[in-house]
Amino acid sequence: MGEPAIAVRGLRKSFGPKEAVAGIDLDIAAGSLAGLVGPNGAGKTTSLSMMTGLLRPDGGRVLINGLDMWADPPAAKAVIGVVPAEARLFERLSGEELLEYAGRLRGMPASEARSRAAQLLGVLDLAEDAKRLVADYSTGMRKKAMLGCALIHNPSVLFLDEPLEGVDPVSADVIRRLLTRFVGSGSTVLFSSHVMELVEQVCDHVSIIDKGRIVATGTTDEVRNGKTLQQAFIDLVGSRANDEEVLSWLGSSSS
Amino acid sequence: MARLLVQLKLRLLFNALRASTGAKVAFVLSTTLAALVAGGIFYLLSTLRGDGIAAADLTTVIFCAFGIAWLILPLVVFGLDSTMDPATLALYPLRTRPLAVGLLAASATGAWPAATLLGLLGVTVGLAHGALGVLIALLAVVLQVLFCITLARFVTTSLAGMLRSRRGKVSPSTAHPRRWRTESG
Numbered sequence: 001m002g003e004p005a006i007a008v009r010g011l012r013k014s015f016g017p018k019e020a021v022a023g024i025d026l027d028i029a030a031g032s033l034a035g036l037v038g039p040n041g042a043g044k045t046t047s048l049s050m051m052t053g054l055l056r057p058d059g060g061r062v063l064i065n066g067l068d069m070w071a072d073p074p075a076a077k078a079v080i081g082v083v084p085a086e087a088r089l090f091e092r093l094s095g096e097e098l099l100e101y102a103g104r105l106r107g108m109p110a111s112e113a114r115s116r117a118a119q120l121l122g123v124l125d126l127a128e129d130a131k132r133l134v135a136d137y138s139t140g141m142r143k144k145a146m147l148g149c150a151l152i153h154n155p156s157v158l159f160l161d162e163p164l165e166g167v168d169p170v171s172a173d174v175i176r177r178l179l180t181r182f183v184g185s186g187s188t189v190l191f192s193s194h195v196m197e198l199v200e201q202v203c204d205h206v207s208i209i210d211k212g213r214i215v216a217t218g219t220t221d222e223v224r225n226g227k228t229l230q231q232a233f234i235d236l237v238g239s240r241a242n243d244e245e246v247l248s249w250l251g252s253s254s255s
Numbered sequence: 256m257a258r259l260l261v262q263l264k265l266r267l268l269f270n271a272l273r274a275s276t277g278a279k280v281a282f283v284l285s286t287t288l289a290a291l292v293a294g295g296i297f298y299l300l301s302t303l304r305g306d307g308i309a310a311a312d313l314t315t316v317i318f319c320a321f322g323i324a325w326l327i328l329p330l331v332v333f334g335l336d337s338t339m340d341p342a343t344l345a346l347y348p349l350r351t352r353p354l355a356v357g358l359l360a361a362s363a364t365g366a367w368p369a370a371t372l373l374g375l376l377g378v379t380v381g382l383a384h385g386a387l388g389v390l391i392a393l394l395a396v397v398l399q400v401l402f403c404i405t406l407a408r409f410v411t412t413s414l415a416g417m418l419r420s421r422r423g424k425v426s427p428s429t430a431h432p433r434r435w436r437t438e439s440g
Contacts, residue, residue: 053345
């Protein structure tokens with residue numbers, strides 16, 4: 001195996017006194033479907049934003065196929081696709097226009113962008129809504145449209161932040177199958193999630209992040225270590241429940 | 256890049272007009288008003304010819320007034336126009352210089368930038384003497400229009416950033432109904 005598709009070295013970011021990401025290292029091999037899991041506020045979105053060129057790190061490096069993201073952002077951004085957690089889309093474009101412009105903004109000729117957009121909308125089950133404005137799309141449809149935008153230039157690495165958050169099971173299945181197929185062709189996917197079952201099912205590589213640090217990383221089986229991922233996660237991150245005595249009034253409605 | 260972003264801007268504008276009658280009416284009214292302002296200011300500036308020092312002073316005042324108007328009016332009258340918010344383009348592999356030029360070109364596409372340009376061109380009649388004078392006047396008008404557009408863009412973008420951050424959401428001056436809908440979407 002050659003150089004990793006994603007290599008992260010000592011990535012750091014603070015917001016004021018709060019250290020959101022406290023120096024993380026990560027290597028994701030080409031062709032893997034990797035999951036980044038962690039509790040809310042662990043630094044998942046911050047890490048992904050820095051890896052995808054959206055948020056400037058305080059320190060550390062991000063290499064995508066050997067291209068340094070923060071030394072030359074346009075060069076590195078050209079080979080990745082990103083589905084951010086918070087949608088920032090051109091609301092007043094129709095679905096097909098959105099994908100077409102996503103392709104053209106990446107330098108594709110208009111005709112090529114249009115034909116790929118039509119194919120992607122078909123696979124994403126959005127063909128019937130292709131002419132509707134993105135502003136009128138549901139959460140699941142928006143996620144699928146964003147995924148289409150992220151794939152139109154056939155990136156070698158795809159980043160997704162909570163791709164299935166708020167998505168109905170049917171759309172989730174469409175997204176999941178597309179990701180699996182994408183990885184099958186040799187491309188790389190890194191996504192964040194806190195749905196352990198999903199990560200356990202689809203990912204061959206898992207990293208657990210907590211309080212801005214990577215606390216476990218490796219193949220899914222290594223990280224699981226014979227347990228369910230859910231249990232391994234709770235063991236590592238620590239159940240924050242201290243509820244036995246404090247909430248003695250909860251649950252008995254007799255008084 | 257500039258051509259693509261101008262196309263995108265026109266597409267967004269066209270789709271907004273197609274979507275609602277209210278937007279169509281607003282667009283017609285706004286364009287008519289822009290045409291009136293363009294004509295009025297051009298006339299005003301051109302009739303200053305021959306007034307000497309007063310003409311120069313008044314022209315300066317009018318140029319300044321345009322700057323201030325562009326600083327304030329886009330927010331008060333039209334609300335936050337985030338159609339071409341640069342943050343939307345952050346995911347794309349765009350180099351800073353072509354992106355800046357492209358965004359400026361996209362911002363210059365519209366009735367009000369055109370009205371500002373045409374109106375201020377009155378200075379070529381009112382104040383300029385000789386070929387060199389006209390040349391300098393033209394240059395000054397173009398620079399003034401670019402200044403106005405950049406100024407408005409600066410204010411809109413900084414407010415859009417503030418609005419998007421979780422803490423900025425409750426600021427009353429930015430509580431614009433259309434923004435709330437897109438935020439929750």
